[in-house]
Amino acid sequence: MNDTVRAYLDAHSGAAAGLPGGAIPWVRQVREQGLARFSEVGFPTTRDEDWKYTSLRAIEKHRFIPAPDRPSGLTSGDLTALDIPGLDAHRCVFVNGRFAPALSSLDRLPAGLTVTGLADALNERADELEPQLGRLTPHNPNGLIALNSAFLADGAYVRVARGCAVDRPLELVYLVHANGQALALHPRSLIIVEPGAEAVILERYISTGDGDRYLNNTTTEILVMESARVDYYKLQDESPKAYHFGGLFVHQDSDTVVSTNNIAVGGSLARTDLAVSFNAPGAHSTLNGLYIGTGRQHLDNHTQVDHRFPECVSDEFYKGILDVRARGVFHGRIVVHQDAQRTEAQQQNKNLLLSRQAEVDTKPQLEIYADDVKCSHGATVGQLDANAVFYLRSRAVAESIARSLLTYAFANDVINRFALAPIRQQLEQHLAAKLLPADQGEVGM
Amino acid sequence: MLSIKNLHADVDNKSILKGVDLEVKAGEVHAIMGPNGSGKSTLANVLAGREGYQITQGEVTYNGHDLLDLSVEDRAREGIFLAFQYPVEIPGVSNLYLLKAAVNSIRKYRGLDEMPAVEFMKLIRDKAKLVDMKPEFLQRSVNEGFSGGEKKRNEILQMAVLEPALAVLDETDSGLDIDALKIVAGGVNALRHEERAIIVVTHYQRLLDYVVPDYVHVLADGRVIRTGDKSLALELERHGYTEMSEAAASAIEARAVS
Known part of the structure; x- marks a missing residue:
């Protein structure tokens, strides 16, 4: 175990007692498993095939401190500048990983839509979360996702009840207000869309200070139940010095229609690991992505689509624009398991390099174990x-x-x-x- | 308006233009004819300012100024228009957007405000009729999926909208059937004007039946070897380029000997 890992473990032992739901055995277990996994594997290294093009050495060098558990002092007026023009949404705001009800506007929620902080949910109705929280992430997660589970405390808890069609988009704003401090944040969110429900959900990662260097290590689990429809957006536009790691795990039941729209423009080093898993036949998933990097930004997108059941469709389209000395990484893995007959899977990744020093590594990866499938993929890198x-x-x-x-x-x-x-x-x-x-x-x- | 004197140009260190002289005045239509490889398209591209051509000797003045000193976009803003031999497809940029950007860029250069939207749309619709282009083409991406004829008509539409002082048409007739050729020629003729000069670069005489030139120049091996009126084009059609080039070559030799 190296010093960096030990520093996080020390920080954890200092914080663990105060984490919400600490008395609940299954919550403790999720954290302990995360901690055990992280102390075993540490941060991913470039020797790991999935991290070949993205080095975390810069992060290991820094000593990030846990976010202070006190009010940020921000007012809703401070947030007006961060509005997306024309977006009329239910808004739920988290400052430095903590739910900030005073900055949120959740007074118009329709019947059937629950939106609250994960910490509050763990304190008030943990039983409701038990079947999913920590169950949609992989069994052997990478060190960052394990670390997120270890520090699991707050973030969004969203539940869209059976048959509820949410009237306007739900905007989850994860705002980092670091004030010059090198914070480490581990926001954790759980989104459950019950059978037949429909929702548009936007997760935004933004920050108040352009010069702030911090570690934002996020994980979101999304369960989309039978025949539900979700239009999901991730918009990462953080400080140009920020480190952002996002685990995004989407599980789809039968006849669900989901589109994930993954947009990365901010950060110094930003990576999203998106995994879509079909857990029943007849599901449809669209994966759209756009990453735009300049300066020395490093933007990495890893996607994995698991076709475990027959007759599911995945349609993936990622584009990257890299200027100056920016570097992009796209690794798209599609696994068509043995029983997933009549799968249709498409994947395209196109990149535009605007300068001679910009660079992209693109790696499409199709693994097909079924015989009756329609699959295609393509990757291009070009200039104007x-x-x-x-x-x-x-x-x-x-x-x-x-x-x-x-x-x-x-x-x-x-x-x-x-x-x-x-x-x-x-x-x-x-x-x-x-x-x-x-x-x-x-x-x- | 345009004066080309002893113009020499290289491409990849290969000499293509070897001393071209040409004088074009407002109101005139000049045809430049010549076999493949004679330097016709090089001349058109040098006038428009395409990269990759090295001017080794000579000069080009346009309205009294050194043309070769101007950037590509400033040449366009000063009223020069090149109709491309191979118009470029630009997915994601609509025809309408390109026309608007072009019109307003020129207006800005001339110290004018942007053209009001209503006036602009009327202008575009009127000009589209000139080349028989349906309004839905305007919404489509520039030249994307257009047939050869549609691409050439689109060039003429752009020319009609931008109203250049000097238009250079590079092999605009190539790849056109007779109906498309008539539409394109009709568009060009509608733009003939006493204040505008047109240079038609072509391999064949065919277009000149419809766009009748005031002068015909024959370009061979990087030089203008003959200049005449429209009857020269017909002569070429009968005798071909080889005969004329040989005659010119022996004339040059004779001059060198004497």
Whole structure:
């Protein structure tokens, strides 16, 4: 065991007694298993095939401290600037991993929708969470997910009751207000969508200080029960110095329709591990992703789709734009298990490199153990088409604008797959701000 | 308007243009004809400012200014338009958006405000009729999935909208059937104007039946070897390029000897 791991274990023994639900045996067990796993495996290293392109050495060097358990002092006015224009949502806010009811707007929740802090839920109705919490993550999770379980304390608890179609999107805002401190955060969320229910759920990871370096190690478990429909978004737009690791585990029962839309634009080193597991026949999953990196950002997306049952469909489409010295990683694994006949699985990853120093490693991986399946995958890495740049310039369009337009056009087809219009507009603005010179205004193609 | 003097240009250290001279005045239509590899497209691309061409000698002045000094976009803003031999497909950028960006970029350069949306749409609809283009084409991505004829009509539409002072049409007739050729030629003729010059680069005489030039220049091995009126195109059609090139070559040799 190295010093870094020991530091986290020490921090844990100091905090463990005060964690919510500490007296409940099964909750303790989830934490203890996480702790045991983390002390056994530590942080992943580049010797691990799944971490070959993403080194955690920078994180091991830092001593991150647990987030203080006191009010942030933020007011709802401070959050107005963080609104997504046009998004009319039920909003649930977490500051430094803690549920912040005063900053949330949950007064209009429809009957059948429960949204609260996980800590409160553990204190008040732990029995309700027992069947799922900590059950949707893998049996042998990587060190970061194990660490999250070890520190499991607060985050979102969402339950959409049977047949409930939620009237507006649910926005879960995970705000880091580090104030210059190198915090370690382990927000943990559980989302259960009961049979026949429908919901649009957005998880946003943002921070107040652009210079803050902290470790945000998140895990979200999502269970989508029979015939339910979920349109899920993850929007990671954290401090350019932040380290973000997100485990996202989606389990789908029969006849469910789920789309996950995974957008990464922020952070210094940011990785999402998304695993979709079909636990019954006839489920449909769309996996959309967009990562946009610049400077020395390192953006990693690992996805795994497990086709365990027949007649499920997965359609995966990830695009990356890397500028300056940014580095992207895409590893998409699709496993079609032996009994998963008549599976349809598609995967595409396309990358655009805007500079000579930008880099991407893309690794599609299909493992097929059934014989009656339709599967395809493809990965591309390219640059802007010089002919297209010349064509636009010859039509009086300035070179910088021409390059921006073409970059925008590259992202356009994946952005169009995000059903939530305010998210599309937000990304258009983000791209315009990142790509267009200040005086060029809206893109609006 | 345009004056090309002793223009030499290389591509990948290979000499393509070897001393081109050409004078074009407002209101004139010039045809540049020549066999494959004679340097026709190189000349068109050099005028538009495409990268990859090294100018080794000579000069090009446009309205009294050094054209070769201008960026690609500034040439367009100064009124030069190149209709591409192979128009580029740009998925994700609509025709309408490209036209709007182009029109407003030129207006900005000239110190004008952006064109009001209603006025812009009317302009585009009027010009689209000129090349028989259906309105739904305007919403589609630039040239994506267009047939050869549609791409060329789209070039003429852009030209009609931008109203250039000097239009260079690079093999606009190539790959067109006769109906498409007539539509394209009709579009070009509608743009003939006493303040506008048009240079038509073509391999075949066919387009010149519809767009009748004031001058015809024959380019061979990087030089203008003959200049005449429209009858020169017909002569070429009858005798071919080889005969004319040989005649020109012996004339040059004769000059060198004397």
